[in-house]
Amino acid sequence: MPKQVDHRERRETIARALWRVVEQRGIAHASVREVAQEAGISHGAVQHYFATREEMLVFAMDFASEQTSLRVAERIREIGSPPHPRDMLRVMLTEMLPLHPDARATSRMSAAYVLEALHNANIHTRTRDGLAHGRDLIEQIVRQAITDDHISPDRDPATETNLLLALTGLTPLIELDVIEPQEALTAVDQHLDQLFTNRTRPHPAADA
Amino acid sequence: MPKQVDHRERRETIARALWRVVEQRGIAHASVREVAQEAGISHGAVQHYFATREEMLVFAMDFASEQTSLRVAERIREIGSPPHPRDMLRVMLTEMLPLHPDARATSRMSAAYVLEALHNANIHTRTRDGLAHGRDLIEQIVRQAITDDHISPDRDPATETNLLLALTGLTPLIELDVIEPQEALTAVDQHLDQLFTNRTRPHPAADA
């Protein structure tokens, strides 16, 4: 057997190079050659690990989702146990918004991928399933929070879940410098305050 | 003088062809040649009206914003006078979301443009200014609604404006068939209900 290389590791290295190209120059510049140059290897080497450009993009996106989940899991772990549902949702949202370098890289990757999904059946299915899965996770948290009396039972879990995911709509405002990152956080907290305000207690109060 | 053509009209025809290409095949396929083919003219003709591809894209995007504003103005006019601020905001949001063909075309054009703005200083400035202007309009409505006692004075106008704009974050959920258009409308109405519920009257009540 010849020199053995960790394929997964190489693919992740290339994927991160692709992230950087997408973040700095846009997905239009994410060609096999330019990603290879960013990664410091020949484009023949990239082809060795990804048969086609689409396969490279798909891996880079899956890797981005995975890394985002890991960041969320890590930050929830930091909170300590048991995490309050409000804090879990806040972590999820702040990791999906481009509020720090890692999150911005995966956020831009995600945005480019959603656009791609609109015209590519394969990518559409993958993106849809991933998004639907993330949505289910959030709805589970919302439902449990209602059961645990953190959220008013008058709220519709499905609608509130959709509104929480809608907060990613702050992304363009942040990216285009229309609002400051701090304003985005304020908006997220304001929405969570509203959601976790029980109708029987109109004024924000401690939940725990 | 030879044959005279309405330049503005020709440019709008080309812009609409570009919208269709962007909607059906993505902005990556919005080349001068393909847009020309979609418009049923030669690529030389397109270059007669747009010196560069970027000029074509810029015009198509400005035209999309303009048409969206016109749709909003038309639908507000249909409501009758004076329009309730809640209705005005609802119209704005429903025309920004991809809930019908015209809105979907301009929405996809807008999404592609935002991505482009992240790596093109010229487009960044234009997009930022347009978005900031739209945001100002909404904040004006919110502030007036607070003055007119339609929205609780406890609400922060800037934050509430950001949250309203964030509702465009429903777009990916709609486009990727994660939620139905009806669910998006329900979410918008739910958010508006919350916003227009005066704290002194915890239960939803008629405002007019």
Add this chain to the structure above:
DNA sequence: GATGTAATATGTCAATCGTATTGAAAAGAG
């Protein structure tokens, strides 16, 4: 109806793209 110019079509060019092909290092197995 001759003429000049706007409108439109067609052609060319260098650059870049994705992908296929080829071959040379490299290194464990015999």
Add this chain to the structure above:
DNA sequence: CTCTTTTCAATACGATTGACATATTACATC
């Protein structure tokens, strides 16, 4: 050492791109 297979660099090829140049068509004006 020799063989075999992985790694990866180099190159070729056909297609497409934006931009520019050229050619043709059509019409308003004199």
